[in-house]
Amino acid sequence: MEALIDDLVEHGWAVAEDFLDHDLTHALSHELQALEDNGALAEAGIGRGREYQHRPDIRGDSIRWLTPDHPAQRHYLMSMAALRDAINRSLFLGLFEFEAHFARYPIGAFYQRHVDSFRGRANRIISSVSYLNADWPDDGGGEMVVYAPEDETRELGRVVPRAGTFVCFLSEEMPHEVLPARLPRASIAGWFRRNSSLGNLIDPAL
Numbered sequence: 001m002e003a004l005i006d007d008l009v010e011h012g013w014a015v016a017e018d019f020l021d022h023d024l025t026h027a028l029s030h031e032l033q034a035l036e037d038n039g040a041l042a043e044a045g046i047g048r049g050r051e052y053q054h055r056p057d058i059r060g061d062s063i064r065w066l067t068p069d070h071p072a073q074r075h076y077l078m079s080m081a082a083l084r085d086a087i088n089r090s091l092f093l094g095l096f097e098f099e100a101h102f103a104r105y106p107i108g109a110f111y112q113r114h115v116d117s118f119r120g121r122a123n124r125i126i127s128s129v130s131y132l133n134a135d136w137p138d139d140g141g142g143e144m145v146v147y148a149p150e151d152e153t154r155e156l157g158r159v160v161p162r163a164g165t166f167v168c169f170l171s172e173e174m175p176h177e178v179l180p181a182r183l184p185r186a187s188i189a190g191w192f193r194r195n196s197s198l199g200n201l202i203d204p205a206l
Ligand SMILES: O=C(O)CCC(=O)C(=O)O
Pocket: 103, 111, 116, 129, 143, 144, 176, 177, 178, 187, 189
């Protein structure tokens, strides 16, 4: 965890393989599968409040917010609370909330290059993604590409969405995208934030 936080501070992003416990990723991927089988996922969109739009040409995933009512989701949220406390101890960011959603990208789906938070406006401080795909093949596509804050065409690295891998980055700084997946792709995207609302506006996922 300390190496991860050091990388995050130094480079604006950090990736760790085998970060999540195998049994936990397995249980989470089962919960996501059950949600999908029950038709409980919703197509994701972009924009907040009234500006919300369904734009599969920009992002093609379907999502469901995690709740502590299910054991594996509760466990995941508790692990992220521990990470938040460690980040707070070293960075004094005052993060006090974490929210996360499951995401399912069907075959061919992608998420175009974007940042998760607009400077000065939102309160997402650190973004996180955990991948739930056991046996992801090398040619499976679906990598997350991270770009340089000062030049969003310069690639800094790619993350293969394999189970156990965890990536985090500064929400306002780091442009990133999800390349088209050649297999159904499962993940949990989450945000550490300073505040739960923007004035009276609820602040859902971008
Ligand atoms: O799944 C990923 O690798 C990244 C997802 C993402 O960028 C987002 O949900 O904002």
